[in-house]
Amino acid sequence: MSKWEEKRLEDIIDVNPPVKLKKGESYPFIDIDKVSPTRRSVTNEEVKVYDGQSSSKFCDGDTVFSRITPCLENRKIAKVAIDGDAAFGSTEFYVFRAKKKKADARFTYYLTSSDAVVLPAINSMTGASGRQRADKRFIQRLKLNLPDLPTQERIADILSAYDDLIEANNRRIELLEQTAQELYKEWFVRFRFPGYENTKFENGLPKGWNVVKLGDYVDIKGGKRLPEGKTLCGRITEHPYIRIRDITASKFISLTNSFEYIDDETFDIIQRFTVNTNDVLVSIVGTIGAIACVGKSLDGANLTENCVKLVNVRLFTNSFLYHFLNSDAGKGAIQAGIVGATQPKLPLYNIKRIKLLKPDAYLIVAFTEVIEPIDREIMTLMDKNRNLATQRDMLLPRLMSGKLEVN
Numbered sequence: 407m408s409k410w411e412e413k414r415l416e417d418i419i420d421v422n423p424p425v426k427l428k429k430g431e432s433y434p435f436i437d438i439d440k441v442s443p444t445r446r447s448v449t450n451e452e453v454k455v456y457d458g459q460s461s462s463k464f465c466d467g468d469t470v471f472s473r474i475t476p477c478l479e480n481r482k483i484a485k486v487a488i489d490g491d492a493a494f495g496s497t498e499f500y501v502f503r504a505k506k507k508k509a510d511a512r513f514t515y516y517l518t519s520s521d522a523v524v525l526p527a528i529n530s531m532t533g534a535s536g537r538q539r540a541d542k543r544f545i546q547r548l549k550l551n552l553p554d555l556p557t558q559e560r561i562a563d564i565l566s567a568y569d570d571l572i573e574a575n576n577r578r579i580e581l582l583e584q585t586a587q588e589l590y591k592e593w594f595v596r597f598r599f600p601g602y603e604n605t606k607f608e609n610g611l612p613k614g615w616n617v618v619k620l621g622d623y624v625d626i627k628g629g630k631r632l633p634e635g636k637t638l639c640g641r642i643t644e645h646p647y648i649r650i651r652d653i654t655a656s657k658f659i660s661l662t663n664s665f666e667y668i669d670d671e672t673f674d675i676i677q678r679f680t681v682n683t684n685d686v687l688v689s690i691v692g693t694i695g696a697i698a699c700v701g702k703s704l705d706g707a708n709l710t711e712n713c714v715k716l717v718n719v720r721l722f723t724n725s726f727l728y729h730f731l732n733s734d735a736g737k738g739a740i741q742a743g744i745v746g747a748t749q750p751k752l753p754l755y756n757i758k759r760i761k762l763l764k765p766d767a768y769l770i771v772a773f774t775e776v777i778e779p780i781d782r783e784i785m786t787l788m789d790k791n792r793n794l795a796t797q798r799d800m801l802l803p804r805l806m807s808g809k810l811e812v813n
Contacts, residue, residue: 429456433492436449443480444662446485447486447487464492465491469486471499475531478527502515520806587729593765597612599769626754629648632676647665650696661707679709681705687713690713690751691752703789725777726773
């Protein structure tokens with residue numbers, strides 16, 4: 407029989423525990439934008455020299471907890487998975503570490519990701535508008551009904567089983583997306599497309615290929631900001647609202663539990679600014695150049711004014727355009743089109759001016775036909791992940807409250 411009792415969070419979890427780093431040495435670095443609300447773990451993608459700068463410090467297995475708005479509301483919380491003994495990162499992380507013989511590291515992540523901790527932390531926020539931060543001392547002294555260590559481990563086993571499956575699917579998705587992007591490079595960058603051996607080249611390009619402007623082959627439509635006085639609602643409706651933060655490194659953007667929504671009244675006002683399945687999206691302010699295709703779960707969703715969609719595609723296909731924009735040439739063209747020093751943005755007229763190679767039409771069709779089965783498998787895996795996440799999130803509050811007994 408499991409044993410539960412009321413404790414303060416600090417009784418089982420250390421907040422911002424000491425980590426020794428040596429000045430002048432290199433360590434894994436994790437910034438806050440690398441934490442995704444849809445992924446359990448965050449890994450280091452870069453290594454930086456530690457020179458004593460202000461930062462959070464953590465070890466493998468710790469949990470990083472975003473303390474600032476809107477990152478905390480967006481559930482930017484993750485379990486650290488790094489190569490090495492120690493790392494550092496954003497100053498906007500609180501670091502949680504399970505106390506030995508009192509807490510399980512996996513349980514620590516699930517507990518601090520749950521409403522039992524996140525909602526009180528949000529309510530504790532103070533500071534200037536837009537820069538509010540959760541109160542560390544309040545979180546440490548938060549009283550919760552907590553289970554004994556064996557029960558924590560069993561709870562973590564159950565929830566981890568779902569996340570293990572999700573992560574396995576994510577690895578498969580990444581491999582499929584890499585395969586598709588590599589095929590684009592092979593055909594349209596290295597020019598090793600089917601039949602290239604018998605193709606004549608002129609000025610370094612296959613004969614018949616030419617450089618065109620993107621705006622001559624697509625229409626570019628902006629999203630829409632929320633009407634004055636209207637806000638995103640704190641409940642699920644039939645109208646998800648796509649923001650830049652919802653565009654991840656994956657090709658397809660799909661509905662997750664991190665999405666926010668608008669109500670019926672707001673939708674009636676901005677209903678012309680919706681997206682359709684397979685529309686290509688490009689972010690134009692803030693994180694400029696984020697690219698994604700709309701997944702079927704977001705067909706009819708509303709789009710932020712900080713993104714545009716490419717519609718009425720002519721000659722090319724949506725999939726071809728996505729892979730072009732995600733290529734080195736496409737990314738370079740986007741960066742070259744950014745204007746403004748203090749508030750950078752990508753104007754629509756510069757998107758229209760982006761230049762790309764127009765291959766023979768039959769190759770565009772052939773490429774798309776090869777990519778389509780890959781895309782279908784990716785979307786199937788994303789659907790599986792969404793269902794797994796839904797099941798996990800339904801279990802989480804029941805397990806954390808003790809309403810669902812574990813043996």
